[in-house]
Amino acid sequence: MSLMKKRRYLGKSLLGFMTLLILLTGCTDPNYTNKEPDSKQTLAIQHATIVDVRSGKLVNDQTIIITENKISHIGNSEDMEIPDSAQVRDAKGQYVIPGLWDMHVHLEENYKNAFPLFLANGVTGVREMGAALTNVDQWNTSIQAGMSAPRLVYAGLTLNGGPADEAPHMVYLKTEEEGREAVRLNAEKGASHIKVYSWLPRSVFLAVMDEAKKFNLPVVGHLPVEVRASKAAQLGFKSIEHLHGLFIATSSIEDELFKNADMSDLIGYSLAEIEASQHYDSKKANELFRTFKEKEVWPVPTMVTYFNMAKTEIDSRSKYVPTAVQEYWAEVIRATPPEQTELMTAINSTTPGMVKKLNDAGVPMLAGTDSSYEMTNFIYGVSLHDELEMLVKSGGLTPLQALQSATLNPSRYLDREQELGAVEEGKLADLVLLDKNPLEDIRNTTSISAVVLDGKLMEKQTLDQSVKTYPVIQVADTKDKQK
Numbered sequence: 241m242s243l244m245k246k247r248r249y250l251g252k253s254l255l256g257f258m259t260l261l262i263l264l265t266g267c268t269d270p271n272y273t274n275k276e277p278d279s280k281q282t283l284a285i286q287h288a289t290i291v292d293v294r295s296g297k298l299v300n301d302q303t304i305i306i307t308e309n310k311i312s313h314i315g316n317s318e319d320m321e322i323p324d325s326a327q328v329r330d331a332k333g334q335y336v337i338p339g340l341w342d343m344h345v346h347l348e349e350n351y352k353n354a355f356p357l358f359l360a361n362g363v364t365g366v367r368e369m370g371a372a373l374t375n376v377d378q379w380n381t382s383i384q385a386g387m388s389a390p391r392l393v394y395a396g397l398t399l400n401g402g403p404a405d406e407a408p409h410m411v412y413l414k415t416e417e418e419g420r421e422a423v424r425l426n427a428e429k430g431a432s433h434i435k436v437y438s439w440l441p442r443s444v445f446l447a448v449m450d451e452a453k454k455f456n457l458p459v460v461g462h463l464p465v466e467v468r469a470s471k472a473a474q475l476g477f478k479s480i481e482h483l484h485g486l487f488i489a490t491s492s493i494e495d496e497l498f499k500n501a502d503m504s505d506l507i508g509y510s511l512a513e514i515e516a517s518q519h520y521d522s523k524k525a526n527e528l529f530r531t532f533k534e535k536e537v538w539p540v541p542t543m544v545t546y547f548n549m550a551k552t553e554i555d556s557r558s559k560y561v562p563t564a565v566q567e568y569w570a571e572v573i574r575a576t577p578p579e580q581t582e583l584m585t586a587i588n589s590t591t592p593g594m595v596k597k598l599n600d601a602g603v604p605m606l607a608g609t610d611s612s613y614e615m616t617n618f619i620y621g622v623s624l625h626d627e628l629e630m631l632v633k634s635g636g637l638t639p640l641q642a643l644q645s646a647t648l649n650p651s652r653y654l655d656r657e658q659e660l661g662a663v664e665e666g667k668l669a670d671l672v673l674l675d676k677n678p679l680e681d682i683r684n685t686t687s688i689s690a691v692v693l694d695g696k697l698m699e700k701q702t703l704d705q706s707v708k709t710y711p712v713i714q715v716a717d718t719k720d721k722q723k
Contacts, residue, residue, distance in 0.1 A: 282307050283697055284322045288331035288673070290314070290663050293338060293648045296640040296679060304336065306669040309695035314665050329697055334689055335677050337643065338662055339364025339390075339670030341650035342624045344481060344540050344608025347371060348409070351379050353708065354611075354620040355389045357560055360703040361621030362672035362685065364693050365650065365660070367608070368394035369461070369481070370435050372408040373425075380430075388706070390693070391670070393654065395435040396426035398461065399448055402439035413440065416447035423451040432654075435461035438484065438509065442466040449475050465503045468494070473531045479538040479606065479653070482545065483594050484513075490525035490597075491516035510583060517590040529601035538653050540608040541595050543630040548617035550584045552715070555617045559709045562613075566710070569616040570718040595635030606653060607631065607646040625686050632682045639682040669695040 283306040290299040303320040305313040313320065322328060340363045347354055347368050358366060376396055383389045397411045399422050404412040413419050423434055434452045436445060436459060445464050452459045458478035463469055469480065469489035480486065488494050493516060497503075501512040532539070548555070552573060554566055561569075598605060609623040624646065631642040651661025659668050671692040676684035691698045 280308055281695060282323050282326040283669070283692070283695065284320075284326045284328045285331050285336065285671075285673070285692075286320075286322075286328060287317050288334055288336045289677075291335055291337045291643070291677075291679065293640070293644055293662055296638075298335075298677070298679070302336075304663070304671075306692065306695050309669055311663070311665050311667050311669050314663070327697065329673075329690070331673055331689075333675075335674040335684075336663055337362075337672050337674060337678060337685070338647040338660070339672055339691070339693065340624060340646045340685070341365040341367070341607070342609055342611065342621075342646070343367045343479075343606040343650055343653070344369050344542055344610050345620070346409070346610070346612035346614065347379065348375055348612060348614070349378065350613050350620070351375075351382065351389075352387075353560075353562065355387065356703070356706040356708075357620040357622070358390045359388060359621075359691055359693065359698065360688075360700075360707050361624065362688050362691055363390055363621050363624055364670040364672075364691065365391035366393075367433075367650075368392060369608075369610075370395055370398035370409045373397060373429055375409075376429055388693075393432035394430075395433050395460075396429045396431040397422065398435045398437050399423075399444075400437035400439055401441045401444060401464075410437065413444050416444055419444040419447040420451040423448055423455065423457070427455045427457060431457060433457055433478070434459045436464060438462040438465050440464045440466075446475075449477070465509055468498070470528055470531060473528070473535050473537045476535065477537060479540055481540045481608070482542050482610070483539055483591060486528075486539070486594055487513040487516040487590065489528055490521060490594075491519040492521040492524070493519045494524070507583070510587060514583075514586050514590060517593070525597060526601065529598065529603050532598075532603045533601075538606050538649070539598055539603060540606045541591060541631070541635065542608050542610045542627070543591055543595065543634060544618075544623050544627040545610045545615075546584045546588045546591070547626075547630065548623070549615060550581055550588065551617050552581075554713055554715060555619065556712055557619055557622055558617065559712050560619055560622065560707060561710065562708075563710045563713065565613045566713045567718055568613075570713060570715045572616050573715050574718075592630075592634040592636070595631065595637070599635065599637055599641065604649050604652075605631075605637075605645050606649055607642070625683065628682050628685060639679050642682050643678055643685070669693075 285304040288302050290302050301317045303317040342363050345366045398409055400410045400412055411422050434457050449459050460479040463480050463485035469485050488497050497512050502508040503512050607627050609627050611618040611620050611623050628642045631637045648661040651657045669692050673690040675687040675689050678684045688700055
């Protein structure tokens with residue numbers, strides 16, 4: 241990695257999320273299905289327990305018939321007739337859930353490592369939240385050439401303001417026309433949404449919102465510091481990443497902070513949020529949360545972000561992360577000053593309370609991780625299971641609600657509930673077979689036995705063979721090595 245890249249990370253690691261083989265056919269088109277097969281393929285999954293992610297009920301001893309890439313029939317196993325040509329998979333004692341979605345990732349140039357890791361972890365869809373347009377071309381070219389991949393929706397370039405640096409996934413805007421042109425550029429690249437960033441000027445943000453409507457593209461991302469959450473919601477802002485701005489928006493000192501707080505940089509903004517969290521106004525919060533539900537604004541907590549970045553050692557599961565990336569992480573960990581770790585810890589202490597308040601108010605959320613090799617201890621696919629666990633253990637969600645945040649809720653957010661998000665007849669066959677019940681313990685989403693993507697069955701052993709592994713390094717070892 242270049243020195244400039246390392247310096248950029250070290251300068252922004254406090255809010256690091258601000259920067260950023262071959263099994264079957266995939267595609268970035270959100271309406272994608274596999275190429276037309278030579279003949280109809282039929283897969284029968286027998287004796288399974290289906291997890292109904294709408295109701296939380298378990299439906300025992302079911303057979304799921306998949307024809308080509310769709311679920312054609314579901315019924316009691318004893319009553320189902322299996323076509324003679326069908327591939328049969330016995331799932332007795334196993335639980336079937338919809339394929340999982342990670343609704344906030346950064347693939348960058350890491351897609352060759354990321355795609356197999358996502359699939360091995362039951363992640364059959366991802367929402368990419370900011371990358372250079374050359375990266376978008378790389379993904380599309382590789383997938384069209386036959387690389388296996390989860391379903392992919394992406395933003396393209398992130399729209400930001402403020403002083404420009406060398407971040408390749410961002411475009412820095414000053415005028416309204418520049419904002420409109422950036423929307424048009426991303427739309428031409430097939431973007432499914434437009435992502436904005438914290439320092440986008442309010443006037444440019446309003447122009448971006450207006451231009452995006454012309455392309456029927458939702459605007460999502462970091463709530464710009466010059467824009468109040470209530471205003472963004474009224475304008476149709478569709479998802480708020482990392483809960484940015486919600487502490488200020490639900491505080492009794494919101495007006496004071498907008499008038500007097502220095503939120504011109506990352507530290508100042510974080511300190512304002514922490515101060516606001518100590519002045520929670522339940523009346524204001526309830527009004528804002530009602531607006532979120534009415535306008536269908538989706539919070540994406542990414543609780544795992546600061547949790548990972550606050551670790552002082554390389555995660556033991558980083559055997560799935562290339563050695564060069566681990567060495568980079570070790571350098572970042574060594575260079576992180578104690579006061580920065582303290583600030584991240586403070587943010588970690590406030591986030592669960594906000595998640596719980598949103599959930600208690602009935603605001604549905606999306607599970608996302610901010611996974612990227614630019615930030616320490618993020619492991620594609622693995623980190624989503626960590627996020628689900630944190631949503632339950634720290635954020636107060638039930639296992640069913642956490643599961644919905646990665647299945648049913650993404651399908652609703654994407655306006656694709658008719659084809660994704662549940663194990664039901666007529667839907668695309670994206671499924672995960674588990675050895676243990678995820679409604680008893682959300683960590684059971686890791687007990688993967690097999691994955692079905694677009695109608696194709698992939699056993700766990702095959703998935704694992706597609707994932708490369710590396711020795712896990714220790715921070716101290718890299719320090720000694722440099723000496």
